Amino acid sequence: MTALLAVEGLTKSFGGVRALDECSFEIAEGSVGALIGPNGSGKTTAFNVITGYQAADAGGLTFRGRAVRRPDPCRLQRLGLARTFQQPRVFPGLSALENVVLGRNQPWHALLRDRVPGPDRRRAEELLDEFGLAAHAHMPAGRLSYGQRKLLEFAGVLMAEPVLVLLDEPTAGVNPIMVKTMEDHIRRRHAQGVTFLIVAHEMQFVMSLCDPVIVLDHGRRIACGAPGEVQKDPRVLDAYLGD
Amino acid sequence: MTRPGPHSRIRPAGTIQAVAFVAVVAVLPLITGQHWLVSLLVFTVMYAGLASAWNLLGGYAGYPALGHGAFFGVGAYAMAIGTSHLGVGGGYRPFVLIVPIAVGTALVVLPIARLLLRTRAAAFAVLSITLMFMVQTLAYNIRSLTGGSSGLIVPLAPFPAAIFERPFYYAMAALLALTLAVCWVVRTSKLGLALNAVRDDEDRARGLGVQTELVKLVAFAVSAGLTAAFGAVWAYYITFLYPGFAIDPLLALGAILMAFLGGRRTLWGPVVGAALIGPAQQYFAYRFGASQLYLVAYAALFLLVIYLLPEGIVPSLARRLRRLRRASPAAATHDQVATDSIFSAGDLG
Amino acid sequence: MHLFVQATIVGILFGGVYALIASGQAIIFGVTRTVNFAQAIFTILCAYLSYTLFTDFGIDPFLSILVLVPAMFAFGIGIYVLLLRRLSRSGAELGLLVLYGLGIGIQGVLDFVYKTNNRVITPGYANNSWTVAGYQIPEVRFFAFLLAVAVLGTLQLIRQRTKLGRALRATTQNPVASRLLGVDVERISAIGMGLGVAAAGAAGGVFGMILPFNGNTQYDLLSKLLSIAVLGGLLSMPGTIVAAVILGVVESVVAATISPDWSAFSFLVVLFAVLIIRPQGLFGRRLRGAL
Numbered sequence: 001m002t003a004l005l006a007v008e009g010l011t012k013s014f015g016g017v018r019a020l021d022e023c024s025f026e027i028a029e030g031s032v033g034a035l036i037g038p039n040g041s042g043k044t045t046a047f048n049v050i051t052g053y054q055a056a057d058a059g060g061l062t063f064r065g066r067a068v069r070r071p072d073p074c075r076l077q078r079l080g081l082a083r084t085f086q087q088p089r090v091f092p093g094l095s096a097l098e099n100v101v102l103g104r105n106q107p108w109h110a111l112l113r114d115r116v117p118g119p120d121r122r123r124a125e126e127l128l129d130e131f132g133l134a135a136h137a138h139m140p141a142g143r144l145s146y147g148q149r150k151l152l153e154f155a156g157v158l159m160a161e162p163v164l165v166l167l168d169e170p171t172a173g174v175n176p177i178m179v180k181t182m183e184d185h186i187r188r189r190h191a192q193g194v195t196f197l198i199v200a201h202e203m204q205f206v207m208s209l210c211d212p213v214i215v216l217d218h219g220r221r222i223a224c225g226a227p228g229e230v231q232k233d234p235r236v237l238d239a240y241l242g243d
Numbered sequence: 244m245t246r247p248g249p250h251s252r253i254r255p256a257g258t259i260q261a262v263a264f265v266a267v268v269a270v271l272p273l274i275t276g277q278h279w280l281v282s283l284l285v286f287t288v289m290y291a292g293l294a295s296a297w298n299l300l301g302g303y304a305g306y307p308a309l310g311h312g313a314f315f316g317v318g319a320y321a322m323a324i325g326t327s328h329l330g331v332g333g334g335y336r337p338f339v340l341i342v343p344i345a346v347g348t349a350l351v352v353l354p355i356a357r358l359l360l361r362t363r364a365a366a367f368a369v370l371s372i373t374l375m376f377m378v379q380t381l382a383y384n385i386r387s388l389t390g391g392s393s394g395l396i397v398p399l400a401p402f403p404a405a406i407f408e409r410p411f412y413y414a415m416a417a418l419l420a421l422t423l424a425v426c427w428v429v430r431t432s433k434l435g436l437a438l439n440a441v442r443d444d445e446d447r448a449r450g451l452g453v454q455t456e457l458v459k460l461v462a463f464a465v466s467a468g469l470t471a472a473f474g475a476v477w478a479y480y481i482t483f484l485y486p487g488f489a490i491d492p493l494l495a496l497g498a499i500l501m502a503f504l505g506g507r508r509t510l511w512g513p514v515v516g517a518a519l520i521g522p523a524q525q526y527f528a529y530r531f532g533a534s535q536l537y538l539v540a541y542a543a544l545f546l547l548v549i550y551l552l553p554e555g556i557v558p559s560l561a562r563r564l565r566r567l568r569r570a571s572p573a574a575a576t577h578d579q580v581a582t583d584s585i586f587s588a589g590d591l592g
Numbered sequence: 593m594h595l596f597v598q599a600t601i602v603g604i605l606f607g608g609v610y611a612l613i614a615s616g617q618a619i620i621f622g623v624t625r626t627v628n629f630a631q632a633i634f635t636i637l638c639a640y641l642s643y644t645l646f647t648d649f650g651i652d653p654f655l656s657i658l659v660l661v662p663a664m665f666a667f668g669i670g671i672y673v674l675l676l677r678r679l680s681r682s683g684a685e686l687g688l689l690v691l692y693g694l695g696i697g698i699q700g701v702l703d704f705v706y707k708t709n710n711r712v713i714t715p716g717y718a719n720n721s722w723t724v725a726g727y728q729i730p731e732v733r734f735f736a737f738l739l740a741v742a743v744l745g746t747l748q749l750i751r752q753r754t755k756l757g758r759a760l761r762a763t764t765q766n767p768v769a770s771r772l773l774g775v776d777v778e779r780i781s782a783i784g785m786g787l788g789v790a791a792a793g794a795a796g797g798v799f800g801m802i803l804p805f806n807g808n809t810q811y812d813l814l815s816k817l818l819s820i821a822v823l824g825g826l827l828s829m830p831g832t833i834v835a836a837v838i839l840g841v842v843e844s845v846v847a848a849t850i851s852p853d854w855s856a857f858s859f860l861v862v863l864f865a866v867l868i869i870r871p872q873g874l875f876g877r878r879l880r881g882a883l
Contacts, residue, residue, distance in 0.1 A: 051450060053446065053450070072449075073446075073449040073450040074449045074450075074452055074453065074454060074455070077449075077450060077451060077452035078452050082450070082451075083450055085447065089444055089446075089447040090444075090447075091439065091440050091443035091444055091447070091448075092443055092444075093439060093442065093443050093508070094436070094439055094440065094443060098436060098439075101436070102436060102437075102440050102448070102451050102453060103451050103452070105452045106433055106437075106452075106454075108454060108457055110433060111432060111433050111434040111437070111454075111457075111458065111461075112428060112432045112433070112434060113432060113433055114252055114431070114432065114433070115252075115430070115431050115432055115433055115435055115436045116436070156451060157451070160451070160452060307685040307688065307689070309692075358864065358867060358868060361867070362867075364685055365621075365625070365626070365627045365685065365688055365826070366822060366826065368627065368685060368688055369627055369818045369821060369822050370822060370867070372814075372815070372818065373815060373818055373819055373822070373860060373863065376811070376815035376856075376860065377857060377860045380853075380854075380856060380857040380860070381857070383853070384853045384854060384857070487808075492811055493696070496692065496693070496696070499689065535700055535703045535704040536700060536704060537700065538696050538697060538699055538700025538703065539697050539700035539701055539704070540700075541693075541696060541697070541700070542693045542694060542695075542696045542697025542698075542700065543697060545689070545690075545693035545696075546675070546690060546693055546694070546697075549686060549689065549690055549693075550678070553686075
């Protein structure tokens, strides 16, 4: 297996606080990685820096064997790297269907074509159906529930058929049934060859689904390995239980 | 979902609306020979166009632009300088200048737009109006070209006195039709979807691979170019340019007020808003002079619209209509289509 | 060189007045996230009120501040309660438009009451100046500067040393967290708005003594205030003050050495140049995401 995404010495400071401190890890193609750590350990910052929403102070990343010098969300997405956000972000004024259709990449010269062309509509309807949102296809996304918005965001990300999906807390704030639903969706997509990197807090979810598990603390990678190994690692226990 | 109708870009209802609109606009100035009434129509049609052009950037993309007076003024001065300095001739010839003026403004504005669009929301509003003040200062100061504060005279058009306003009216009406056509194309295309996404959550849109920079630039440039075209016709009609009137901070505010009143997320909203406010505005200016009470009435109306009709008339009416239809079960299938048209590409909403 | 130094002195002195007005705007932006597009007309309003108090009642503009500041404080609270509070959820752009519209309405009233000819407040000392080491120091501008320093100092003391000030700063930084910590955000925002408008009240009189004004002057002042706000980074008090003084100096120096016609324009050029390099302004954190 080759590394699909390699992060090398990523560093990012806010004021005097180091949110990421020479953080390095790799995600192999076809894996479901987890990024865990106590609150404030830099997980979301790692996502933001990798996807280009924030500029790193130092370090670099390689995606699909190519060095990405100045990450930019739009360009990376077009290379096959997609992400979701901790608080589900949808376009509240657009219908659920349009929310999903937006995920489809468009070349610039197609901008004047139909807003929702037939093939995109059908593909989006399939996705909405798969995520149990078909009944709400024409409802403005702003009126969906929290859990539904999380699913809609996920569905939109999949529209472009990404190679790697970064999920930021897909299970936070949703009920146990929804956690299971999320897990099923991730498993199904994984079986189809999509690689995942997931920030999560529910240990059961992480341990049953993810390998490798990468543990961050104070912006540093303190452990990385199979869930069983990581669980036994004394540094991980220290990080979670305090020193 | 089996019917192809609602998914196609061109819909019977929309076509009927467009034909009816063109017919009404074409006939209006023929009804009356009163100069002040036709003049009022000229300004109303102009404002309908300006509000629609503003809406491309301010409504669809949600960028609160306050400086469209700058582009209007650039168009007006370009027309004045073109006719008086370059000698393109009189009669209908100056109307030909509209095309290079609109295209030129759209192109010249690109680098500035790139700079302004690095900011958002309040900062963007501030910078856009600051740009307008800059252009106004230039108009005051480059006296060799603009005549500065003593103004610039455009040669009077040699049209027969009885129907003097008509060529200007039809020029404005043609530009309005063009603007609405552009708006319609944008709304029913991927460009419109991308702009709406920018309005709702620009950062997430970037993460979904939407070319936010590109679509914002296009919206800005097209909006500015169309605004300049209206300024060009206005200059030929009004025949006298003064920096304070040609580059007016109230112009953008008027366009915004009309777009808000009619419904800034809709195609027809700005037109409806202009049809209601435009004549009142002209009447007020005609009766009370262009300041004082006129400004107070304007401000009061502005606040009323924002607080009482935040979404505008067209969406509110559309919602009423939907509720009425929902009451009759036979029309239930139409309901979904109506929802679609408000929140997506429809030309009803 | 003499001309340059002279212009710089005059510019710094008047920059203090800009700083006073613009700081009010920064406080308002801090608590409401709304750019106060009416701050300029508030200043002009107070200039007119000072004018009336001076010409009809013989009250010195520096004394009329004692009336105008509390009155404008109450006015600011009123605007917050009646207009802005309801908008807090529907976005900052709407608030900006509301204040812009309000400003235009106030201008209409002023144009109606005072007509549109230029006014200037001229107490007996209006044209006096001292000569220090060969440089002219106009008395009015000097006292205006002192006033600005005194008011800004008081504001700073309130912000740094009092419970109210802490609540103000907390609300500015993070309204949600402040609410969780038990800060009555609405009350604090109303007070912040009052303080911001009161700053315009303090500046109105001196503004009217230094520059001739009418209702339309609001656009001239507004463009300067907005430039200062963006250059200073909208939220930052030190940023605002520095930007205001830079504006005063650039304006005065260009007016003296090139032409008064280009003084305002030159600052706008500085502003755009800065934005190309630093979109967040000189002192701003990030304009993009934060807004």
